Amino acid sequence: MNKSILYILLGISLLFTxxxxxxxxxxxQNKSGIETEAPITEVMLKPYxxxxxxxxxxxxxxxxxxxxxxxxxxxxxETDKGGSALYFDGFTVDDHGNIRIPVLGEINAIxxxxxxxxxxxxxxxxxxxxxxxxxxxxxxxxxxxxYTINGEVGSVGTKFLYQDHVNIMEAIANSxxxxxxxxxxxVTIIRQxxxxxxxxxxxxxxxxxxxxxxxxxxxxxxIYVKPLKQKTWGTGKTGIESIGGIMTLIxxxxxxxxxxxx
Numbered sequence: 130m131n132k133s134i135l136y137i138l139l140g141i142s143l144l145f146t147x148x149x150x151x152x153x154x155x156x157x158q159n160k161s162g163i164e165t166e167a168p169i170t171e172v173m174l175k176p177y178x179x180x181x182x183x184x185x186x187x188x189x190x191x192x193x194x195x196x197x198x199x200x201x202x203x204x205x206x207e208t209d210k211g212g213s214a215l216y217f218d219g220f221t222v223d224d225h226g227n228i229r230i231p232v233l234g235e236i237n238a239i240x241x242x243x244x245x246x247x248x249x250x251x252x253x254x255x256x257x258x259x260x261x262x263x264x265x266x267x268x269x270x271x272x273x274x275x276y277t278i279n280g281e282v283g284s285v286g287t288k289f290l291y292q293d294h295v296n297i298m299e300a301i302a303n304s305x306x307x308x309x310x311x312x313x314x315x316v317t318i319i320r321q322x323x324x325x326x327x328x329x330x331x332x333x334x335x336x337x338x339x340x341x342x343x344x345x346x347x348x349x350x351x352i353y354v355k356p357l358k359q360k361t362w363g364t365g366k367t368g369i370e371s372i373g374g375i376m377t378l379i380x381x382x383x384x385x386x387x388x389x390x391x
Contacts, residue, residue, distance in 0.1 A: 149309060149359055156298070156313065157336040174294065174345050176242040177271075180321065181226060183348065184219040184272040185238070185246075189254070192264045200231055200254075215272035232258075240323065243269045276346055278304045280354035281311030295346045297333065301354075307333075311354045318343045319351040 152158065179185075189200045220228040226239025233253060238246050247269040254265050273289040283305015290303060297316065307313055315330040320343070329343050338344055346352075 149357060153313065153334065153357070154309065156333050157338070158334050160335050160337075175342075176244070177347055178240050178242055178323070179222055179238050179246065180323070180349065181222050181224050181239060183222045183238075184215060185222070185228065185243070186215055186268075186270045186272045187220050187228075187230065187250070188268045189250075190266040190268075191259070196259070196263060197265070200233070219272045243271065271348060274346075275348055276300055276350045276352060278352040278354070280352075281308045281356050282306065282354055283308065296344055297331065297338075297346060297352070300346055300352060301333075307354050310357050310359060312357050313354075315355060317353040317355070318346070319353070320347060321349055 189197045191197045220230065222228055222238050226237055227235040228238045229235050230250070233250070236246075236250065236253075241249070247267050250269065251265060251267045254267070255261060259265050270293075273291050274293070274295045275287060275289050276295065277287045278300060279285045282301065285304070288300070288303055290299070297318070301307055301316075307316075313333045316333055318327075318329050318331060320327045320329075329341075331338050331341050331343050
């Protein structure tokens with residue numbers, strides 16, 4: 130009788146410690162418990178500054194398209210330049226921080242924002258090749274927002290999103306979401322900066338994560354989602370799975386005891 134009670138208590142304790150609680154799975158919870166009508170404001174985005182190996186889409190237009198044809202030798206229209214074609218036709222920032230534009234030659238781009246680079250190119254064109262009346266129009270954009278994600282997500286690897294800004298929730302959704310065994314409370318962001326590499330953990334179950342400077346990603350960020358302890362333990366992820374595991378364990382113990390008594 131005492132052994133039966135011991136088995137029951139053991140099963141109950143395993144049930145509560147092995148399954149993953151709901152609070153570890155829900156994103157953006159109000160953990161303070163204080164109801165407020167004030168909106169949660171994200172940290173103001175800092176403009177991204179170009180780094181080596183960034184690929185840019187640069188288009189130069191004018192009232193008379195023939196005037197700028199020489200600056201856009203591969204330009205077949207904006208729709209044809211999207212997607213992976215930009216890897217070959219775009220302008221890559223080399224290891225020295227330069228890009229090469231037809232006629233204009235090498236232009237330093239590293240450390241500049243896309244807006245600053247646009248203004249620089251536009252000024253050089255007006256100073257050296259065109260008059261103001263030509264109405265030169267330059268656009269400079271990153272050829273897709275690239276990030277890499279690994280760990281406990283549905284789809285790992287390097288991803289591209291064709292938009293200017295991406296936050297961590299969008300990146301995870303684009304990667305098939307975090308699996309049930311992924312640790313949402315300590316998602317690691319690894320960020321390359323001109324001054325070196327930064328690494329920071331953020332808690333996606335807390336609504337205040339939107340105030341973190343790491344909530345909004347920067348191009349080339351690396352995201353790593355660590356596994357929960359339940360995965361390394363090999364126990365059930367849900368209560369039903371845990372009960373099944375406990376029943377199997379109890380059955381094994383009982384069978385062993387009966388065999389030893391024979």
